[in-house]
Amino acid sequence: MPAEVAAAAQSALAGVTPEAGAPKPDAILVADSVSRHFGGLTAVDVSHLEVQRSSITALIGPNGAGKSTLFNLLTGFDNADTGNWTYEGGSVTNMPSYRLARKGMVRTFQLTKSLSRLTVLDNMRLGATGQKGERMGAAIFPFIWRGQEKAITEQAMALLERFNLAAKSADFAGSLSGGQRKLLEMARALMLKPNLIMLDEPMAGVNPALKQSLLDHIRDIREEGTTVMFVEHDMDMVRDVSDWVVVMAQGKIIAEGSPTSVMGNQAVIDAYLGAHHDRNLTESGEALTQGGSS
Numbered sequence: 238m239p240a241e242v243a244a245a246a247q248s249a250l251a252g253v254t255p256e257a258g259a260p261k262p263d264a265i266l267v268a269d270s271v272s273r274h275f276g277g278l279t280a281v282d283v284s285h286l287e288v289q290r291s292s293i294t295a296l297i298g299p300n301g302a303g304k305s306t307l308f309n310l311l312t313g314f315d316n317a318d319t320g321n322w323t324y325e326g327g328s329v330t331n332m333p334s335y336r337l338a339r340k341g342m343v344r345t346f347q348l349t350k351s352l353s354r355l356t357v358l359d360n361m362r363l364g365a366t367g368q369k370g371e372r373m374g375a376a377i378f379p380f381i382w383r384g385q386e387k388a389i390t391e392q393a394m395a396l397l398e399r400f401n402l403a404a405k406s407a408d409f410a411g412s413l414s415g416g417q418r419k420l421l422e423m424a425r426a427l428m429l430k431p432n433l434i435m436l437d438e439p440m441a442g443v444n445p446a447l448k449q450s451l452l453d454h455i456r457d458i459r460e461e462g463t464t465v466m467f468v469e470h471d472m473d474m475v476r477d478v479s480d481w482v483v484v485m486a487q488g489k490i491i492a493e494g495s496p497t498s499v500m501g502n503q504a505v506i507d508a509y510l511g512a513h514h515d516r517n518l519t520e521s522g523e524a525l526t527q528g529g530s531s
């Protein structure tokens with residue numbers, strides 16, 4: 238596959254100063270002064286963040302850095318205490334997730350949210366509604382796609398083929414392996430043909446073979462023009478697939494840059510060391526992998 242979109246994104250980012258909060262030439266998402274406190278804890282305190290259109294941007298940082306909380310805020314699954322953010326140039330501050338999804342901004346979760354007692358195909362169909370699903374039973378299905386059922390089912394089956402899940406379409410999602418659930422979640426998010434997809438640890442708990450396939454899917458998604466931001470602990474994966482890396486620690490963005498520049502950044506190394514990781518970041522990425530995925 239010609240990697241034209243990748244080349245364009247990389248050359249656009251080549252001119253960006255590698256520092257926290259750096260402006261981007263063509264940002265799809267811009268966030269300012271976003272904070273979230275839990276009691277006395279400041280989980281997120283981000284002064285400025287821009288995500289370059291058509292890039293693959295990795296969000297890394299020690300466990301508890303605030304990565305998932307930042308995703309929750311930006312994607313309307315939690316409300317910020319302060320801040321404002323724009324998507325495609327329009328304010329979407331605290332906009333609920335289903336409205337964002339209709340605008341083409343979707344996310345997946347660190348712990349998969351597929352509905353175990355629905356079939357794989359029905360999970361996909363539910364994806365077409367932009368709903369998270371928990372609050373909706375199967376009973377609502379007939380109302381969702383009256384008149385669109387055929388098109389939605391065809392789109393769902395095409396995505397299931399692409400993600401190697403077509404043979405499982407009639408199985409309950411609960412019968413899938415952890416890795417297959419990750420694939421299902423990514424496939425489901427694509428039902429809305431997003432412009433921006435935010436993936437929270439898409440490769441956590443996935444076996445190495447499937448990880449490679451997930452990386453390929455991420456590259457393909459971007460090549461179709463979708464901007465990808467993803468949280469990942471494994472620095473080998475980050476280096477493999479991302480054009481740009483944003484580093485969080487203790488709620489703040491402490492560094493940004495290419496994978497190489499970020500991994501040599503002293504503030505980043507210190508942040509990981511401070512989080513009781515005792516290995517050098519540049520070794521093999523293991524320092525970033527240990528400690529799991531909380």
Ligand SMILES: Nc1ncnc2c1ncn2[C@@H]1O[C@H](COP(=O)(O)OP(=O)(O)O)[C@@H](O)[C@H]1O
Pocket residue numbers: 275278279280298299300301302303304305306307530531
């Ligand atoms: N709902 C919550 N209530 C209280 N504390 C929370 C909640 N969600 C997250 N936190 C805390 O906020 C901090 C950031 O968490 P999180 O965003 O999950 O970090 P990360 O995804 O980077 O590992 C952690 O200290 C975590 O314990």
Ligand SMILES: [Mg+2]
Pocket residue numbers: 304305306347530531
């Ligand atoms: Mg997290």
